[in-house]
Amino acid sequence: MQSTTPPAGTGTPATGAVTRTVFGRTLRGEVVHRLELRLSSGASAAVLTRGAALQQLRVPDRDGTLGDVVAGLADVAAYEADTGYLGAVVGRVANRIAGGRFELEGTRHQVPVNDGAQALHGGVEGFDQRVWHAEEVTGGAGPAVRLRLVSPDGDMGFPGELLAEVVYALSEDASGVHLELAYRAGTDAPTPVSLTNHAYLNLDGPGTGTVEDHELVLAAGRYLPVDGGLVPTGELADVTGTPFDFRAPRRVGASLREADEQLLLAGGYDHNWVLDDCGPGRFATAAVLTSARSGRTLTVSTDRPGVQFYSGNFLTGAVRTPEGRPVRQGDALCLETQALPDAVNRPEFRTAEFGDVVLRPGQVWETRTVLTLAAG
Numbered sequence: 294m295q296s297t298t299p300p301a302g303t304g305t306p307a308t309g310a311v312t313r314t315v316f317g318r319t320l321r322g323e324v325v326h327r328l329e330l331r332l333s334s335g336a337s338a339a340v341l342t343r344g345a346a347l348q349q350l351r352v353p354d355r356d357g358t359l360g361d362v363v364a365g366l367a368d369v370a371a372y373e374a375d376t377g378y379l380g381a382v383v384g385r386v387a388n389r390i391a392g393g394r395f396e397l398e399g400t401r402h403q404v405p406v407n408d409g410a411q412a413l414h415g416g417v418e419g420f421d422q423r424v425w426h427a428e429e430v431t432g433g434a435g436p437a438v439r440l441r442l443v444s445p446d447g448d449m450g451f452p453g454e455l456l457a458e459v460v461y462a463l464s465e466d467a468s469g470v471h472l473e474l475a476y477r478a479g480t481d482a483p484t485p486v487s488l489t490n491h492a493y494l495n496l497d498g499p500g501t502g503t504v505e506d507h508e509l510v511l512a513a514g515r516y517l518p519v520d521g522g523l524v525p526t527g528e529l530a531d532v533t534g535t536p537f538d539f540r541a542p543r544r545v546g547a548s549l550r551e552a553d554e555q556l557l558l559a560g561g562y563d564h565n566w567v568l569d570d571c572g573p574g575r576f577a578t579a580a581v582l583t584s585a586r587s588g589r590t591l592t593v594s595t596d597r598p599g600v601q602f603y604s605g606n607f608l609t610g611a612v613r614t615p616e617g618r619p620v621r622q623g624d625a626l627c628l629e630t631q632a633l634p635d636a637v638n639r640p641e642f643r644t645a646e647f648g649d650v651v652l653r654p655g656q657v658w659e660t661r662t663v664l665t666l667a668a669g
Contacts, residue, residue: 309330309331309332309333309435309436309463309464310330310331310436311328311329311330311331311429311436311437311438312328312329312331313326313327313328313427313429314326314327314329315327316341316342316343316368316369317368317369317370318369319343319369319373319424320373323343323424324424325341325342325343325369325424326341326342326427327339327340327341327342327348328340328341328342328427328429328438329349330435330436330437330438330461330462330463331436331463332435332436332463332464332465332470334353334465334470335351335359336351336352336353336359336463336465336470337349337350337351337463338350338351338461338463338472339365340427340438340440340461341372341380342424342425342426342427342440343369343372343422343423343424343425344372344378344380344381344382344420344421344422344423344425345381345382345420345425345440345442345459346365346372346379346380346381346382346421347363347365347380347461347472347490347492348363348365348366348380349361349363349365349615350362350363350472350492350664350666352469352470352589352666352668353470353668354587354588354589354668355587355588355589355668355669356588357668360497360498360587361498361499361614362494362495362496362498362499362589362591362666363380363492363493363494363495363499364379364380364492364493364494364495364499364500364612364614364620364624364625365379365380365499365614365615366379366612366613366614366615367613367614367615367617371613373422375612377491377493377607377608377612378414378421378491379491379492379493379612380490380491380492380493381420381421381490381491382420382421382425382440382459382476382488382489382490382491383414383415383419383420383421383488383489383490383491384414384415384419384420384444384457384486384487384488384489385415385419385420385444385448385449385451385455385457385484385485385486385487385488386404386412386414386415386451386485386486386487386637386650387414387415387487387488387489387491387601387629387631387632387634388413388414388487388565388601388629388631388634388635389408389411389412389413389522389523389524389634389635390404390411390412390635390637390638391411391522391524391635391638392406392410392411392412393405393406393410393411393412393416393450394638395485395637395638397452397483397484397485397637397651398483400452402450402451402452403450404416404449404450404451405417405418405449405450408522408523409522410522411522411523411524412449414491415449416449416450417449418449419449420442420444420457420488421491423442423444425440425441425442426440426441426442427439427440427441428441430460430462433462433464434462434464435462435463435464435465436462436463437460437461437462437463438460438461439458439459439460440458440459440460440461441456441457441458442456442457442458443455443456443457444456444457446481446482451484451485452482452483452484453480453481453482453483453484453654454480454481454482455478455479455480455484455486455652456478456479456480457476457477457478457486457488458476458477458478459474459475459476459477459488459490460473460474460475461473461474462475468665468667469590469592469665469666469667469668470665470666470667471663471664471665472663472664472665472666473661473662473663473664474490474661474662474663474664475659475660475661476488476658476659476660476661477657477658477659478652478657478658479652479656479657479658480652480653480654480656481654482654483651483652483653483654484651484652485636485637485650485651485652486650486651486652486658487631487632487636487650488631488660489597489601489629489630489631489662490629490662491627491629492627493605493608493620493625493626493627494582494591494625494626494627494628495507495620495624495625495626496582496583496584496586496587496589496590496591497584497586497587497589498587499614499618499620499624499625500613500614500616500618500619500620500624501618502624503546503623503624504545504584504604504605504623504624504625504626505544505545505546505549505623506544506545506546506584506585506586507544507545507582507583507584507626508542508543508544508545508582508583508584508585509539509542509543509544509545509580509581509582509583509602510539510540510541510542510543510580510581510582511539511540511566511568511579511580511600511602512540512568512569512570512571512577512578512579512580513532513539513540513566513567513568513569513579513600514531514532514533514540514567514569515529515530515531515532515566515567516529516530516532516537516564516565516566516567517529517530517564517565517566517567517599517633517634518530518555518564519555519558519559519563519564520558521558523558523559523563524634524635525565525633525634525635525639525642527639527641529567532566535553536548536551536553536555536556537555537562537564537566539566539602542581542583545562545604545626546623549561549562549604549623559606560606560607561604561605561606561623562602562603562604562606562626563601563602563603563604563606564601564602565599565600565601565602565631565633565634566599566600566601566602567598567599567633567647568595568597568598568599568600571595571596571597571598571630572596572597572598572646572647572648573596573598573645573647573648574596575596576594576595576596576661577594577595577596578592578593578594579593579594579595579597579600579628579630580592580593580600580602580628581593582626582628587668588668588669589666589667589668590666590667590668590669591664591665591666592664592665592667593628593630593662593663593664594662594663594665595630595660595661595662595663596660596661597630597631597632597660597662598632598633598646598647598648599630599631599632599633599634599647600628600629600630600631601627601628601629601631601634602626602627602628603626603627603629604623604626605620605622605623605624605625605626605627606622606623607622608620608621608622608623608624608625609621609622630660630662632647632648632650633647633650636650637650637651
């Protein structure tokens, strides 16, 4: 399923602006800024320097009414208390590393575990908890900001100094509002890299009800079964005849309560799908999410080989939107474009089809994902 969606920063020029305000301070005293990207139509996105987090994405519904479609929090204290990575750019390696252990160039490395026996999203203090440097980017089709982070050698057990950046660019044309996330990274020593954004999505608005009635398409004929630690077993399983077949539109909640072993292990969906048409040098549609209630449709396009679909299984209501609405189990979902999980420990996940998760000196790691939101 090749993407017909143009990336943000191309197509018909759009006017817009970036507004920077102080969002608060961390417990360490670091200033956190909020950068709002606004289009002339009123559509907007807000990004925080803490975690390079997408805090808000306001787009029209079928009636033209603007509304937020990502779960954000009201203040810095709420983000520091959160354990769900709301809207953050996670890394140095997204998803789980089995036992937090991996070996490179004959040297063993240990990432502090923070998800049972596994290291999740970069370990105990990943990129989601760091304050990134931000600057406005001009010259594109709409407002954009670049966020940069220096991760020193040995950070959370990872080798080499890593320079990471993500550019958020907002634009719109006749096909909808486009939010592009363009990532880059460089290193001075071999190190695994897999960044992604951990936005929680509800096309009717966070805290307004379940996403189980949203319809989802995943352009993937294979998925990765997991073990009890939610680490892939190594099998690339066919989705045919299983609750994991989203090749045609399927209600998110259609099979959530089936007695399927994989769904029981994860308490719902928390699995990686191996994308048919996406991967290194192949930018295409990964997922399409639709809500009949609001009329909004989200198309996710990427050049990553996998997408982690998480159905919000562990949301407890402790997360509250800036308006004070609790977000409970199943009230939001994540579609995280990424390398295949635990690839640093699995050579079969580091082929030409999927790309190598290990970045080496002299190389530049680049990837992009575009979220396109339309209403009808």
